[in-house]
Amino acid sequence: MSSIEKMLAYNRQWSEQIRQENPGYLETIAADQQPEILWIGCSDSRVGPDQLIGLPMGSIFVHRNVANIFATNDLNCLAVLEYAVDELKVPNIVVCGHYGCGGIKAALEHSGVQPVDLWLDQVRFVRNRYSAELDQLPIAERANRLAERNVESQVYNICRNTIIREAWKRGQEVNVIGVIYDIHDGLLKQLGLEFRSQQDWERHDRRTHPRPSHTTPHMLRVE
Template sequence: MIFSTPAPYSENRLSEMLARNAQWAGQITAQDPDYFKRLSAGQSPAFTVISCCDSRADPNTLLQSNLGELFVYKNVANQAGLNDLSLQTAIQFSIDSLKVKHILVFGHHNCGGVRIALGLHAGGAPGDWLEGVRELAHDHQLFNPASPEQANRNVDKLCELNVIQQVRLAALSPSVNAAWGRGEPVAVGGLVYSLSTGRVIDLDCTIRSRAEIDERCFSAMKAICARYQ
C-alpha cells in the first residue's frame, strides 16, 4: 500500500471520504458478511487509550488495531487529569462495564500542546489545561533553550515526561484504585510515538498496584532524562 500526505481541504473532500467508506465497508462485507453484525453486538476492547487529539497520531492506525480493540479517549496533550469528569467517566466505564485490564497513555513527539506549554507555538497560549505540563517543564528546566535544536529536543523530552506524569495520574484515578481494591489485575502504562520514524516506544512505566506508582514513575522519568542528556 502506498501512503501519501493528506490533500488540502476542498468542498468535495467529505464526499470523497464517504465514498471511500462505502468502498471499504463493501470490501469488508464481501470478505465477511457477518463482520459488522458481530461488531454491533457489543464491544470488548483490550485497552483503554488516553491519547492526544493530533491528527497525525491516531492510536488505532499506529498500533494497527482492529475495530473494537482500543477504547480511545482523546484530548490536547493526552492529559489524565483527576478533575476531568469526562475522562474519569470513560475510565470508570471501561473498567466497570467493558472489563478493560490495561490503560495506556499514548503521547507523541513534537506535540503542539507541549510546544504551547513551552511558549514555542506561535499564537498559542497555555491556559489552565496545560498548567501541569508547564510545571513539569519548570521542574526539569526546559525553558530558555540555547538553540532551536535544543528547543526541539526539549519538546520531545517533555512529551515523554508528560506521558509518565499522566500515567501517574491515571494510576491515581478512583476507578483504577477501586479495581485494585477488588483484587482486579488492572495495569497502567505509557507509550510515545515518534512522528519522524513512525515507531511507537514503550516507556517502561507499567504500574500494577498503588504501591508501585512512585517508584515506577520516578524510574521512568530518570531513564528519559538520561537519554536526553
C-alpha cells in the same frame, strides 16, 4: 470531489467490501464491545491508534485531547476511565504522547487565558516540576523531553486515581503503561513505565517521590 464527498464515498466502498469479505463480522461486533486497550492520546491528526497498533475494530476504547492529558478535574477524562475500567473491564490503559507535539511546544512557549492555554496549564505544571532537568537541555530537545515527562505524569495521575486503586484492590487486571510515538519513523517507544498493581505503583511512587516521615500524609500531598 470535496473531502466530505471523498469520506462518504470511501465509507460506502469500505462497508461493501467488509460485508463481502467477512459476512456477519459487523453484526458480531455490533452486539457487544470488549476492548483490550483504553488509549489516551493526543488529538494530533497524525497519531491515531488504529494505524499505529493495527488491532481490529472493537479493540481500542479511545480518549484523545490536546497533549494527551489525563486531568483529574476533567469530567470527560474521569467518565472515560470509569466506564472503561468499571463497565468494560479493559485490562490495559495506554497513555501515548508524541514527539513534536504542538500542545507541548505551546505550553513551553507562552501562556494565556484562551481555553487551550488553560487546558495546557496541566502541562505547565509538569514543566515546572521538572524545570531543573528541562532548563539544562538545548531548546530543541526541551519540548521532546517534556513530552516524555508529560506522559509519565499522566500515567501517575491515572495510577493515583480512585477508579484504578479500587479496581486493583478488588483484584481486577489493569495494566497502565506510558509510550511515546515518533512520527519520523512511525515507532512507539515504551517509557519504562508499567504498573500492574497497587504494590507496583507504590514501590515506584516511594522511589521517585521519597517523603520524610514527619511531613504530610500521602493523601494530602500537593505536587
